Amino acid sequence: MARSGYFHGDLRRALLDAGLEAARSDGPEGVSVRELARVAGVAPSAVYRHFEGHDELLFELALRAQSMVADAMETELALVPSGDRRAWADGAIAATGIGYIRFAWQEPGLFRLAFRTRGDLEAAHDERGRGACGRTPYEQLELALDALVEVGELTEQERAGAEALAWSAVHGFAVLTVEGPLRSLDAQTREAFAVRIVEMVRLGLAQCAGTRA
């Protein structure tokens, strides 16, 4: 299956690799069918043997990027001490949030690829968005919410709202700092704000439970 002059060998993988590399430096806008073909040393039309078109190509790349996000979250998650389950849940929410945000800072191009608006955000629920940790970014947060439900801190009915709350704050902050007006914040301030964001989420979740009691 080696490169035999005419056949490439593993063009699909080569294209995906080139795509991630392009997105890493230039964001999703930098991913074009023709450019990837050029990098892979192949005619543009060859791309269509492996992908339906530009949209599917970007979708597939977004899945890969999302799995990287999930793994970044996993890294933070692993640092949470696993003694008390209730305390772990709080720590896990903060950790997944921080992991998400940090990934956005470290790999803005890939982050924008992963959570590119208009279609790819829903890919976050796609099976194929799982990382090496075996979970999608969303499932990483759900892990923490599961713990809260388990401990009785949250009811099943409140889960959906709690999830929306957490994602909104974290994703919003990530977006604003990566490509928004908060882009020019220095690293230290940014970190401090990020901590406050996840603390706000914790308060918000507690309040979800509070309105019930």
Add this chain to the structure above:
Amino acid sequence: MARSGYFHGDLRRALLDAGLEAARSDGPEGVSVRELARVAGVAPSAVYRHFEGHDELLFELALRAQSMVADAMETELALVPSGDRRAWADGAIAATGIGYIRFAWQEPGLFRLAFRTRGDLEAAHDERGRGACGRTPYEQLELALDALVEVGELTEQERAGAEALAWSAVHGFAVLTVEGPLRSLDAQTREAFAVRIVEMVRLGLAQCAGTRA
């Protein structure tokens, strides 16, 4: 200045109007130089007599859309009873947030145009993004923060963080419901979540002050 066969009369305005209309139905992706020229009944090259290029055209349109957001926020803001200044501040934060989110729901195309990633989000601070109410969307929120500072609920140092907090949650929720995984939420649930978002923001702001005391 009427249409005289050769000259258009007010091409710039016609192009902006066509652009807003295109964005309203198809989002910012639907705004192309050639398409707007077509609608205005003019050659594509004529557009360049009035705009530097596609980017500036979209930027200018984003400013218009943002001024509409500011006015939508103003509408909600006007409903806040102006008795106690402290209570007003709380109400104002919720109102501006809700106004922002509601605009996103009512005009998803224009919302995406206004806060399109990669460049336009910073236009939110541009003078020309002011609406009929005389303020930009950001300044609408700042109005509420001003009140909090005035009442002594927030220090000047805490303001930047407080603003980031509020925008992150509100913008994040708007994005997720307009073009994200929360898109399919029914109107009632959406409203309930929106209320919880702004309540979370209120808690977050209170906590900003709380860490100081």
Add this chain to the structure above:
DNA sequence: CACGCGTGTGAACGGCGTTCACATTAGCGC
């Protein structure tokens, strides 16, 4: 060995943003 099917090619189509030489005309000084 032959054949089929998966894979890559090359040329082409229409659309895009953009440029440039050129045509038209409004407004202004005389």
Add this chain to the structure above:
DNA sequence: GCGCTAATGTGAACGCCGTTCACACGCGTG
């Protein structure tokens, strides 16, 4: 009123893009 200038619109062209299609190649199977 006349002619000049600067502003505005034209048309053709360039190079990019995504996409399609008839065709060429060669690996694996029968």
